[in-house]
Structure formats: C-alpha cells, structure tokens
Amino acid sequence: MADKIRVGIVGATVTPGGSGWGANAHVPALQALSDYELKAVCTAHEETAKASAEAFGAELAFHDMNEMVAHPDVDLIAVVVRVPLHKQLVMAAIEANKPVCCEWPLGAHLAEATEMANSAKAAGLPTLVGLQAQSDPAVMYTRDLVASGEIGDIVTVNLSVIVGAITERGDGRIWQGIRTNGANPMTIPGGHSIDALCYILGEFAEVSARVTTRIDMWKHAVTGADFPVDAPDTVTAAGLLKNGAEVSYQVASVPYNASGTRMEIYGRKGTLVLTSNSVNIGPSRLHLATGNDKMAEITPPDSYRLIPDDMAAGPGRNVGQAYARFADVIKSGQSGTAAAPDFNAAVVRHALIDAMERSHRDGKVIKLA
Numbered sequence: 001m002a003d004k005i006r007v008g009i010v011g012a013t014v015t016p017g018g019s020g021w022g023a024n025a026h027v028p029a030l031q032a033l034s035d036y037e038l039k040a041v042c043t044a045h046e047e048t049a050k051a052s053a054e055a056f057g058a059e060l061a062f063h064d065m066n067e068m069v070a071h072p073d074v075d076l077i078a079v080v081v082r083v084p085l086h087k088q089l090v091m092a093a094i095e096a097n098k099p100v101c102c103e104w105p106l107g108a109h110l111a112e113a114t115e116m117a118n119s120a121k122a123a124g125l126p127t128l129v130g131l132q133a134q135s136d137p138a139v140m141y142t143r144d145l146v147a148s149g150e151i152g153d154i155v156t157v158n159l160s161v162i163v164g165a166i167t168e169r170g171d172g173r174i175w176q177g178i179r180t181n182g183a184n185p186m187t188i189p190g191g192h193s194i195d196a197l198c199y200i201l202g203e204f205a206e207v208s209a210r211v212t213t214r215i216d217m218w219k220h221a222v223t224g225a226d227f228p229v230d231a232p233d234t235v236t237a238a239g240l241l242k243n244g245a246e247v248s249y250q251v252a253s254v255p256y257n258a259s260g261t262r263m264e265i266y267g268r269k270g271t272l273v274l275t276s277n278s279v280n281i282g283p284s285r286l287h288l289a290t291g292n293d294k295m296a297e298i299t300p301p302d303s304y305r306l307i308p309d310d311m312a313a314g315p316g317r318n319v320g321q322a323y324a325r326f327a328d329v330i331k332s333g334q335s336g337t338a339a340a341p342d343f344n345a346a347v348v349r350h351a352l353i354d355a356m357e358r359s360h361r362d363g364k365v366i367k368l369a
Contacts, residue, residue, distance in 0.1 A: 002075070005330050008040035008068045010089055011080035011103075013048050014055045020172070021103065021315065022080035027056050028316035030078075032308050035327040039075075042068045065089055069096035076101065076330060080130075082175065083183040087112045094119045099330055101323075103130035104280075105191060106346035108182030113350040117343035128326045129346040131280070133196040135321035137304035138284035142265070142272055143200045145288070151267030154201060154245040158266075161185075161193045161251045163278075164258040165233065170221040177218050177229035184231035186211060187353060190251035192280035193261050195341075195349050201265070202243050203348065208365045209237035209356035215253060237356055271295070282318045 007030055012022030030038045040060035041053040053061035062068040069077055069092050077093035079086055079102040086102055093100040100120065106129050107113035120127045133139055146154065163185055166173070176183045198204070211232045218227040233253035241247060261284075263274040270291060276284040287295040306324035307317065325340040355366040 002037075002073075004037040005035055005327060006037050006039035006073055006075045007078055008042060008060070008062075008071065008074035008076070009038065009058075009078040009080060010042040010065055010068070011078075012041055012052060012056065013043045014052045015048075020080075022078075023052070023056075025315035025319045026078055026080050028311070028314070029307075029320035029323050031057070032311045032316070032320055033323055033327070036323060039073055040068050040071065065092050066096075069093050069098055074098065079103065082181070083108050084175075084181050087116060090116050091119060094123050094125060097123060097125065099126040101128040101130070101326065102343075104132075104346065104349075105182050105187045106343060106350065108180060110347070110350040110354040113343070113347050117347045120343050126326075126329045126332075127343040128322065128329070129341050129343055130319070130322070131192060131195045131341040131345065131349065132318035132322045133192045133279040133282075134199045134341055135306070135325060136196075136276075136279065136282040136284050136318050137300040137321070138274060138282070138286040139196050139200065139279070140304050141298075141300035142274055142286055145272060146200055146265065146267075150270065150288070151265065151272055151290075152269030154241075154243060154265060154267050156266045157197065157201065157241075157245055157247045158264040159193060159197050159247065159249045159262070160259070161189050161261050162259045163189045163251075163253050165215050165253040165255050167215060167217075167255070168219045168221045169227075174218060174220060174227055177227055177231050179230045179232065181231070184233065185251055185253040186232040186235050186356075189261070189278065189280075190235055191349060191353060192278075193251075193263070194249065194352065196274075196279050197247070197249075197263060198349070198352070199341075200263075201245065202241055204239045204247070204352060204355075204368050205242045206365050206367050207237055207239035207352065207355050207359060209235055209249075209359045211235050211357050211360040215255070232357075235356060237359075280318060281315055283313060 042062040043049040046063045049061040049063045077100045235251040237249040239247040260277040265272040273287040289295045307320040359366045
C-alpha cells in the first residue's frame with residue numbers, strides 16, 4: 001500500500017441542482033485527511049465520471065465498478081449509493097480483495113447485511129459502515145463519561161428522533177418511500193440515533209415496538225403524480241438494555257416543526273443530555289448535571305476531534321471523524337468495532353431494527369442475543 005490510502009468512491013457525482021451525500025460528505029472528508037487520497041471516482045456514465053473526477057481532483061474516472069475495484073492504484077472502495085445497490089457493489093469490492101467502506105444502512109434488510117459481513121470476514125478484509133454518529137466528539141465523550149461513572153449506574157434513557165417529512169420528491173429520493181428499499185426514517189435517522197445510544201450504553205436485551213406509516217402518500221416533484229408510501233416513518237418502542245436500564249424510544253416523521261434528536265440519560269448520580277438536528281451529521285451538544293444541579297453545557301476535550309481544525313462544519317464532519325478512526329484499522333489490516341464500526345456492527349444494528357419490526361408484526365416482546 002502507498003503512503004496514503006488511495007480511495008475509489010462510487011456514488012460521488014456532480015449533478016445539476018446539487019449533489020448528494022457522496023459529494024457533500026465523503027469527498028470533503030477524504031480531501032481533508034492526510035491519511036487518504038481520493039484516487040478514483042466511479043459513476044454510471046462516462047461523462048459524469050470524468051466531470052466528477054475533475055471536480056474532486058481525482059486522477060482516475062470509471063463508469064464500470066469492476067474496473068475500478070480491480071485497479072492496482074485503488075486501496076479502499078467507498079460505496080455511497082442507494083441502499084438497494086449496496087450489496088452488488090460491496091460484493092464486487094470483496095471479490096477483488098479490497099477493504100470497503102459502505103454507507104448505512106449496509107443492506108436493504110438484515111439478510112443482505114449478514115451476507116456482506118460474512119463475506120468480508122471470510123476474506124479477512126477491514127470494513128467500515130457509515131454509522132458516523134459513533135464518531136461525533138460529543139457522542140464519544142458521552143460514552144467515556146458514562147463508562148467512568150460520572151452519572152452513576154444508568155436507570156432510564158429517553159431517545160426521541162423527530163424529523164421533517166419530505167412529502168414531495170423527485171426521482172433521486174422518491175424510491176425511499178418503498179419499504180423493501182430499506183432507506184426510511186426508521187433505518188436512517190432512527191438507525192443512526194439508536195446506534196449512538198447503543199454505542200454509549202450497550203446493547204438491548206429485549207424490545208417491543210409499534211412500527212407504522214403515518215404519511216402514506218407523497219407527490220412526485222416533477223410529474224405531480226401521487227406516490228403511495230409503505231416505508232415506516234413512525235416507531236414507538238420500549239426496551240431493556242443489558243445493563244438493566246429501561247429505554248423509551250420514538251421516531252417520527254412530521255409535517256412541521258421537527259425538533260431533531262434528543263437523548264436523555266438518567267443515572268443515579270446525575271444526568272446527561274445529547275441534542276442535535278441530526279446525530280450522524282452533528283455537531284451534537286452535550287449537557288451535564290450532577291444530582292439536582294442545573295444542566296450546563298459541556299464541550300468535549302480537543303482530543304475527541306480527529307479531523308483538521310480548519311475543516312468546516314457540515315455533512316463531512318462526522319464522516320471525516322469516522323474515516324480518521326478507520327485509517328488505523330486499514331493500516332493494521334484488522335477490522336473491529338473498538339476502532340470504528342465495521343460490517344459486523346452493522347449486522348447488530350440491523351438485527352435490532354428487525355427485532356422492532358417483528359415485535360410490531362407478532363405483537364410480542366423480542367429477546368435479543
């Protein structure tokens with residue numbers, strides 16, 4: 001491997017009217033980090049591949065994924081496309097024996113995620129999944145505060161994730177209204193937020209949930225046609241963590257006045273509260289109170305910031321934090337959630353979401369391994 005980790009990204013495209021997550025989050029993150037070089041861009045068409053590579057300063061442009069993963073000057077593949085395409089592209093990278101980063105959700109459902117994780121494990125390849133909330137400085141600091149006993153044993157946790165409903169969408173996003181595509185408020189803002197909770201406090205022992213679709217019709221932004229929606233946009237759940245703490249969890253997609261994400265952690269000695277508009281994008285704000293003291297905002301120490309000081313706030317911030325943590329994994333050749341969330345961690349999160357869906361369908365509490 002070269003001095004820098006040379007990345008080939010699929011899904012970072014310069015498009016009229018604004019580019020997507022790959023261009024707005026992954027590209028700035030990779031450009032800001034000295035351990036990485038954005039070496040190649042792959043899009044569906046030759047013209048957009050060349051234009052995007054030029055815009056991002058990448059040396060190589062591809063419109064065939066198989067050619068990019070086989071190129072000897074590409075060390076790491078980043079998959080940042082629609083969720084239903086993840087499996088095909090991730091498996092191509094694994095078959096080429098390349099470490100791979102894939103955005104969250106890893107798969108459209110648990111079975112897909114499990115297959116990808118098992119394939120990467122069998123190949124002995126380092127992996128990273130885009131659960132970037134784990135790399136937000138305030139989330140990392142909260143985890144350490146809890147582990148140190150700052151607020152004592154955890155009694156109760158409340159997590160609410162209230163996001164704005166986007167009921168008029170063009171071709172680029174209207175596919176998210178289809179449940180089987182796996183990209184919806186339950187899996188994306190909800191998935192990132194519940195992952196942050198589990199990263200801080202540990203996994204669930206059991207969960208019960210209602211999972212529903214409250215806004216069941218969108219409108220196509222171009223044609224004006226009605227678009228029936230069956231993707232879940234509302235979750236109400238209660239659970240028990242393995243550490244004995246009770247959890248109350250809500251996800252809702254609302255027409256107006258969305259309040260963002262709020263996690264309240266109540267311990268026997270004090271309270272921690274994390275808030276953000278979007279926990280995976282950040283920045284999150286952290287408040288602490290000991291006993292009955294008034295809540296006061298606290299700032300994570302500088303040691304939790306892994307990206308350059310001059311990197312602007314925005315979608316690339318926590319993505320950059322995650323890539324910074326993953327650089328050590330790539331260089332060592334050993335994947336693991338202690339350094340950065342890998343595909344095995346993604347399977348655990350998919351399994352929790354699947355348990356919530358099964359709880360609603362079967363009307364019972366689901367025990368988790």
